[in-house]
Every structure is written in structure tokens, then in C-alpha cells.
Amino acid sequence: MPDSAAASFQLDARLEADTLSVGDLPLSRLLLMNDSRFPWLILVPRRAGVCELIDLSEADHAALSTEIRQVSGALRDLVPADKLNVAALGNMVPQLHVHVIARTRGDVAWPGPVWGVGRAEPYDAATAERLVAGLCARLGL
Amino acid sequence: MPDSAAASFQLDARLEADTLSVGDLPLSRLLLMNDSRFPWLILVPRRAGVCELIDLSEADHAALSTEIRQVSGALRDLVPADKLNVAALGNMVPQLHVHVIARTRGDVAWPGPVWGVGRAEPYDAATAERLVAGLCARLGL
Numbered sequence: 042m043p044d045s046a047a048a049s050f051q052l053d054a055r056l057e058a059d060t061l062s063v064g065d066l067p068l069s070r071l072l073l074m075n076d077s078r079f080p081w082l083i084l085v086p087r088r089a090g091v092c093e094l095i096d097l098s099e100a101d102h103a104a105l106s107t108e109i110r111q112v113s114g115a116l117r118d119l120v121p122a123d124k125l126n127v128a129a130l131g132n133m134v135p136q137l138h139v140h141v142i143a144r145t146r147g148d149v150a151w152p153g154p155v156w157g158v159g160r161a162e163p164y165d166a167a168t169a170e171r172l173v174a175g176l177c178a179r180l181g182l
Numbered sequence: 183m184p185d186s187a188a189a190s191f192q193l194d195a196r197l198e199a200d201t202l203s204v205g206d207l208p209l210s211r212l213l214l215m216n217d218s219r220f221p222w223l224i225l226v227p228r229r230a231g232v233c234e235l236i237d238l239s240e241a242d243h244a245a246l247s248t249e250i251r252q253v254s255g256a257l258r259d260l261v262p263a264d265k266l267n268v269a270a271l272g273n274m275v276p277q278l279h280v281h282v283i284a285r286t287r288g289d290v291a292w293p294g295p296v297w298g299v300g301r302a303e304p305y306d307a308a309t310a311e312r313l314v315a316g317l318c319a320r321l322g323l
Contacts, residue, residue: 093266095254106247113236124276125234128269132285132293135265144273152273154295 050087053136059161063173064182068104069139071112071180073173076161079150080120080143080172082112091137094129105139112141115179119172121145130156191228194277200302204314205323209245210280212253212321214314217302220291221261221284221313223253232278235270246280253282256320260313262286271297 052070060072060083068088074081086105091097097105113125122143129139142155150158164172176182193211201213201224209229215222227246232238238246254266263284270280283296291299305313317323 093254094268095251095258095266099248099251102247102251103244106243107240110236110240110243113234117236124271124273125236126269126271126273127235128267128271130265130267130269130295132265132267132295153298154271154273157294 049089051089052085053134053138055134056083056085056136056138061164061169061173063176064180066108066111066180066182068101069108071176071182073169073176074161075163075169077164077168078159078162079148079155080116080122081155082116082141082176084108084112084139084141086137088137092131092135093137096137109139109141111180112176115176116141116143118179119175126154128154190230192230193226194275194279196275197224197226197277197279202305202310202314204317205321207249207252207321207323209242210249212317212323214310214317215302216304216310218305218309219300219303220289220296221257221263222296223257223282223317225249225253225280225282227278229278233272233276234278237278250280250282252321253317256317257282257284259320260316267295269295 060074063071063073069084069086072083074083086101094102109127120143123146124144126142126144144151201215204212204214210225210227213224215224227242235243250268261284264287265285267283267285285292
């Protein structure tokens, strides 16, 4: 593992401001977007200076794919989901991050994408705590 | 390999209508979205009835990640790209498909996502042919 890259990793300030921390998977920091309209997780590989999936090493990309599977499964266990949206965009925040979002046919953005739609509606503390606890239990965090 | 799943795979009619075929990678059919506003590829794993990444076997998910890397690299070699957008959404077309899109700061949707923005502007035949030939050469198709 490139310890130096992990050591100098610092979460982007905007990602930090918009999310609640869930915990650290082997590669990625797991965040919950603080927007109760959509159950929306974000994985951020703890590798400094990486903006694109293809800038990850093959081993890191494989680890990220595994974590996407684990996180997707945990989310689908916890909340209703007619469809999962999994995406690495990064047009606004260049630090590599992967969205895993549980979409339902009744949500305010359906069937369009969620990015840029309206304003985030923060969780109340109890709901956020329950969701984070459920994720941690399923992911062994 | 689940031969029966591959054998009964049929490309979704909307994906077929909106794209030009590039060729078949070991797992995925590779398509070029017929929209000259964005260099936009779509990978469709040839597995019948699969809608979510996590519904792929682990081996198929790993193969898809490899193909995403190859296709992303080929696209970045061929066209200008300030950012790659990689996404499996599927809210409109449930058949699992992964978008790999080269974004530039001057494109009509920047910095938002491309989905649902305006109308597709089809390629002229020569440009499409050149792009498809470039992709095939880089991907060994």
C-alpha cells in the first residue's frame, strides 16, 4: 500500500461540509450525504491527488469495486430502492469520490439524476444516527 | 461463464436506437452515444436480466471494472477530457449499462451532468467512423 499517499490524504472541504462521516473501509472513507431526500452515500478512496478512477492503481480500483458492492448491498438492505445510482462524476469536486444513491420512483428527482436538483434537506439527528448505525453494523465498522 | 445468460442477452431497444455499435469486449458490448456534443461511450454487460452492478457476479463485476479502465483510457487518448464521468444510473433504461463520458469545461452541460440536457446532435458519418475506428484500434476490436 502506498502509505505516503494514504498519509497525506485529506478529505475535500466541500465533501466534508455536505456529509456526515460513517467510517473508514479498507480503502475508502464512507460518507452519508446530509440530504434526507435521498439515501445517498459517498466513497472517497484515501489516496491523495487522485481525480479519476483510472488514476487509481489496478489493485485500488479492484478494492473500490468491492467496497461499492458492499456499500450498495448495505444500503439496499436498509432503505427502499427501486434503483441504485452509482457514479464517479467530479465536475464540481475533483477529489475522486463515488456516489451510491438509493432511488425510488417517488423521489423528487425521479427519473432524472439527483445532482443539482433543489436544495438538500438535512437529516434530523435521530434519523441520521439510525442510518449510520445500520450501515456500520452491516459493514462491520 | 454463464453461457445461457450470454446467449439470451438482447440489447435494450432504446440503447440500440440512441447509439452506434463499436464492438464487443469480453464482457460488454461497447456503444457510442450518437450525440456529438459529448464523447460518450456506454458499456453493456452481455448478461440477460441484470439491472444493478451488484447483481453481477463478483467475477463479472471485476471484468467490468477492467473494461471501464480500458475504455476510459482509450477515450482519454482520443478526445479532449477535463474530467471523465463514469456512471451506472438506469432510471430510464433498466438494463445494466455504464456511461463513460469525456467532459470538457466548455461543453453545454458543464459542470452539471449530461443526462436530460437538451437534444442529442447526431454525428456526421465521417466523424463517427473516425471515432469508432480510433476506439477499435486502441481496444483491439
